[in-house]
Amino acid sequence: MKRRSLWSWIVLVLAILYFGLPLLGTVDFSMKMRRGVYSLDAYWAVLGDPRFQATFLYSVVMACMTIVVGVLLVVPTAYWVRLKLPRWRPVIEFITMLPLVIPAIVIVFGYIRLYNTSSWLPLTGSALGTDALLTLGYTTLALPYMYRAVDTGLRTIDVATLTEAAESLGAGWITVMWRVILPNVLVAVLSGAFLTFAIVIGEFTMAALLNRPAFGPYLQLVGANRAYEPAALAVIAFAITWICMGLIQLVTRLQKHTMRV
Amino acid sequence: MKRRSLWSWIVLVLAILYFGLPLLGTVDFSMKMRRGVYSLDAYWAVLGDPRFQATFLYSVVMACMTIVVGVLLVVPTAYWVRLKLPRWRPVIEFITMLPLVIPAIVIVFGYIRLYNTSSWLPLTGSALGTDALLTLGYTTLALPYMYRAVDTGLRTIDVATLTEAAESLGAGWITVMWRVILPNVLVAVLSGAFLTFAIVIGEFTMAALLNRPAFGPYLQLVGANRAYEPAALAVIAFAITWICMGLIQLVTRLQKHTMRV
């Protein structure tokens, strides 16, 4: 018992040193805009900035689009791979890991080359086309997390046997997916969605290279030209991601009431 | 059998469309520097650039440092958590996931605030200090992958029972770690190391904000000012990450000869 407590404390202290202190420094600095006293001036400045509102809204919309595309792409793929192509699982896992190690810059360069104004599909010619391209880029970026989340969700249930059980009871494909598989991986899908959201909100490289008015480039712009506002923005960005993580935890906990974990 | 083949092909085609085409476009463009013919001119230009050599070397060194720090931090932690603090595993996993969703910019701002020239530990005052800071930042960035790789490695063996078996045979801590645990997670550690390497080589934000001569900012610089060289650089970066992934696969396959997978 004693040993366990000691280690718990060491881990906690390490975590605080590693993650907490930088955050604390940022929070502290962000409130020092008005000389001598703590104030929320930097936050009001940031939140009142119309570019903040515009870019943030844009990124939220992009995040939602990315989530939709990602879910439609990942859930059926992961299910089919588990059910029918178990041998292909290492390959699929390898493919979904690629975006982790292919620098975003490579993906974007490729897209620009492939879909530029003089190509067969001039997506970068219009704002809508570029947004579509950006969504695809974000989907790629979020793919590893989304796939992993869904696949982990599928691992907690015995996909093959549950499918067979449902089939033997007379269920067709649609019933199996809708009544048996989806309800059991919903929590995993949601957790993947929150992660995607957090990633898209903070992403810089792709949005900058495709020249879209996203939140990431705005962060960078403010960071380069102002003193206190970047700190406030960083805290806000952190708060958003933290809320996302909190939601994941909440959803996971809810799951425990209906499932063996 | 037939159905399986069909699906395999669909997956393959999708993967090619999604990942292959952008890459192909980039490769194609990178060889068009000399008008009208395919040539490797852009590659020679890039590889001959002394800034390329300097920044690449710098990033390789930083990557190695990051791997060393990461392994020392992660392996004992993951082992102890599995062995003695199983209840803490969700918490630790949550902590190691944080860097995925805390934008790099927050981490760097925090470091700058905390360790600036007027702070109690003025790391940013010297190049060495800043490098140390950058290594820490990279370690944070790579933490999720390193931890996940090592933890997955530990999951394939029954850490607690193997430790107890070794202890009952008279082995002390050092013997247990060195003769029983490490040989069985070595492959996982290596795969985490390669991932870390790939991440550090391509990283931009941290290096740029801390103003260090790393490969990522150089990529960005060339990308903004040249036409063909960025494509060549992107291909080179891709090749490096691909080699890393190949090494991971190779190492994993080697493992199959000595372990049940």
Added chain:
Amino acid sequence: MAFLELSGVRKDFELVRVVRDFNLDVERGEFISFLGPSGCGKTTTLRMVAGFETPTAGEIRIAGRDVVGLKPNQRNIGMVFQSYALFPNMTVAQNVAFGLKVAGKPRAEIDARVAQMLGIIKLPQLADRYPFQLSGGQQQRVALARALAVQPQVLLLDEPLSALDAKIRVSLREEIRAIQKALGITTIYVTHDQEEALSMSDRIVVMHEGRVDQIGTPFEIYNTPATSFVASFVGTLNRIEGIIADPSAGTVRVGARDVAVASPLGARRAGEQVSLALRPEAVTLAPRPGQDVAIEARIVEVAFLGSVIRVRADIGGATITLDTFNSPASPPPRIGDAVTLHLSSSDWVVLAD
């Protein structure tokens, strides 16, 4: 015509033939076990009946109708899995109701049938629990109720008790058999546990390396095994090597003594090697009427199995295992005791090589 017919069924996985020339007629209401070691093809055969695998060759008929081309959800079969396979997001009642809902039954009928099924498995009080709140035995009973709720033509059970503890395994197999008899449902039960197969089945199909070795009642399978594999896989067997002493007198030399064997020795000659089999319950320590063989022996091992005590006795050159019932009044024999083994010469079975 049999209710469920498998004729010439074969299954190849790539280059491996997992089931070869499987023929079986099952009568309506019969309880059939597929018994064999893992990898013998018993589960694959069951899955072909269920529709999860397609036979490479052969026909499967249920109630006279060829089902090979039908999908699993068109076959009207009930399936129970080793891993229970309850839907984790549904309560016990919702699990049992699933097949009825899919079939589009009216609400009132579903409710009545669910209540009836939960009554049959004796778990009506657990209707609103989720699977993870149940013990393994309870989960498997719910899985059985779910499979039976849709009134399938055939019930298929794939090692349903393998994941359970020994005590629960015994009580649940009795319960399953009782429910099966009460409903009169045609049943195929896959198991690698010979005691399960012997105790539950009307008939047993013993499988070995994709082949059917024997089909028969438990009594036939146990007492007149068709092959050497069946003899050794089902039950415990004394297997003793001897040399034929006098073929006309029917005596075999085991170690230093001759024993009488009623089983015909065929065309064998004196001095030839022969394998004898003997069930452990045929040998007694106290003489019984009808026994005509007595062998001096020394106890080398005593294992208390509960109601049965398994004794191993050395007869000089061979060891014989025998089963005797526990009796509180007389403690079991002790190691080293000199005893006389009694048996009937007709208990010996001469095994084909």
Added chain:
Amino acid sequence: MAFLELSGVRKDFELVRVVRDFNLDVERGEFISFLGPSGCGKTTTLRMVAGFETPTAGEIRIAGRDVVGLKPNQRNIGMVFQSYALFPNMTVAQNVAFGLKVAGKPRAEIDARVAQMLGIIKLPQLADRYPFQLSGGQQQRVALARALAVQPQVLLLDEPLSALDAKIRVSLREEIRAIQKALGITTIYVTHDQEEALSMSDRIVVMHEGRVDQIGTPFEIYNTPATSFVASFVGTLNRIEGIIADPSAGTVRVGARDVAVASPLGARRAGEQVSLALRPEAVTLAPRPGQDVAIEARIVEVAFLGSVIRVRADIGGATITLDTFNSPASPPPRIGDAVTLHLSSSDWVVLAD
């Protein structure tokens, strides 16, 4: 003085007392089983002997030396785990050699000892295989060899056969017992399988909710259970509710008939409820000398278990389970048959409430 002594051992996890007041003396060379359902504290007690858990109170002595303060690697014990726990990166020979290498033995001695141990477990040909290339039974034999190679003072086995198939379980338990006897090593064996405990042990410790219910030989545990829990957990038991008819004559009314009970009815009065226990092997279908009770009955269930046939017979108001040996000459009774059950009035055990 006993070789291994546990006195007043207690273990609390947070607020739960998992083991309470455990006392046991084990003689050198004895084979002791800890038997009980999961969660009864048997594994925790074993782990305290091994040193993986520290007792909250009490003493553990091996060869007269208190080991509570010693770390597991200082206790010189051999441990075998349910999950085998072979080191996956080492060959069979390297696994067996591990403890000897750690002890710094010379190379030649290690090689000789490894060869000897592989001989004892009859797997010398597998020395250079890796664990993943072995079957479960082979892995567990290697784990046993590894534990014994260092010549431990005490061998501890934690449900070593639970992960194995029924057939291998039986053959491996006989092998373990034979090796244990040959080496004369003091052994503690944890199991939830009563047949395993009964068949292997010199003495059994039956545990229930952290408490020791009974310590005794298999014969004592089975035939004279100390508590109602032991009676129901070990073996199969007929448990019949009756009403005392005439305490002085020793008769109990079961259903519509009176049966004689030799067991003293104590201070109970006529009309009082009483629980009777009866082992299934005490009842026979054919009369045997010494039996003084005969009951008319009707067969309701027949289960072929192999050498034993388990029959359930209705005596009007109660069902009695009885075991009879299979005999090839006479098929088992059939459901519906009218039979007479024979037993001795001394076979009834009156259970305390």
